[in-house]
Amino acid sequence: MGKFDGKVAIITGGGKGGGIGWGLSTAFAKEGCNLAITGRNLQKLEDAKAELEEKYGVKVLPLQADGSDEEQVAAAVKKVAEEFGRIDFLINNAQNSASGLTLVEHSKEDFDKAIYSGIYAVFFYMKHCHPYLKETKGSVVNFASGAGLFGRFGQSSYAAAKEGIRGMTRVAATEWGPDGINCNVICPLVMTSQLAKWKEEYPEAYAKQIGGIPAGRFGDAESDIGRTAVFLCSEDASYISGETITMQGGSGLRP
Template structure:
């Protein structure tokens, strides 16, 4: 029996990057993945790839900025599969700017694609996760933990996500639901593009990682998500898991 055999998992931002890597890692452990993304072309391509391993997996096109319809994502998946075991809130878009230059539009984009979808999808998923004693995996960032320059909107939304995750862990622990957070540092497509645009800065950051490398999106981050979605993590909740090669060591 695989670690996630027949568990139904929703992954937002699942068409590429860390989201698709988590989906691949999970279906290899027997999960049925419903990947949610705004990009139809990459979403359908990932759906085909996942279905070679997990034929029941599917792609749902949705714009997470459309706040009123977020609940439909949950209901559509439950109507199709009859249950929900794991919710992974991975999607997030933002623009870099200093605090002085950050606009309301920048804040709206970051909170509208990151914090609000995380919050409202958690709300909508709760009745179904109660039934399965399920898992929620949310995402933090070193940008928020360390306060990286030019990341005001992104860092604020990420830390807000950490805050509601801890509240949910306290409120929902009695239901058998665990809520945890991954803070990753990995060679995602965005990081790879950055390494080409600013190779010196990339190497400088890499040199400060105790393990000497950026993580692999599937093997290093995806496997942490598998652990948090599995029964192996049943007694862990409200925690920020630093999947970053030791870059940030929480106290």
């Protein structure tokens, strides 16, 4: 028996690929939660469906959807509601951006990429999921970043999008509290397949990065980040709302 048996989560960017989304999908599936996973790569979503259903006995609905397109988001949310009859949790993880460019190197198109795949996608999913979350007294977990919290070099559009998401989440916590919906943000530092590749190619740079993390490691997408998202969606966290959880192994200290 899992704590989320019979419940339903939408996880954006939840396909298989060694990232945060896959860790989130796995953590929620282990709690018996049925999933609707969205993304741009249908094959990654189908691969995730096959593995999650076989291992954990949950039902997984893969949905290829562009989060920056409100009509596609509305159609996806409607399909989830028709398929499962409810929506309990919304986990907004997906984001695209032109990382590594300085602010003056950014074009409007670069900024649009981050803003539309970030702020607009989160806005559209929250807006269209709200009626269902109100029925279930559900939860929202949005993802932001230390790039915005700490002003990291070469991350201006990404940071702007993520800080916009944080602001919107806090407003939603205020407006949706009377509906029984809690809304929170996670800012993670996570080991991904891309980071693992970087570690192999640049071991000295990786060692330097690790040296700045008191915990001595990057977070695990499932056991660290996924489990925290599970907690924030559980009854144990129903009184936590409007908060930013900085998961950076001690390197993301803030007042």
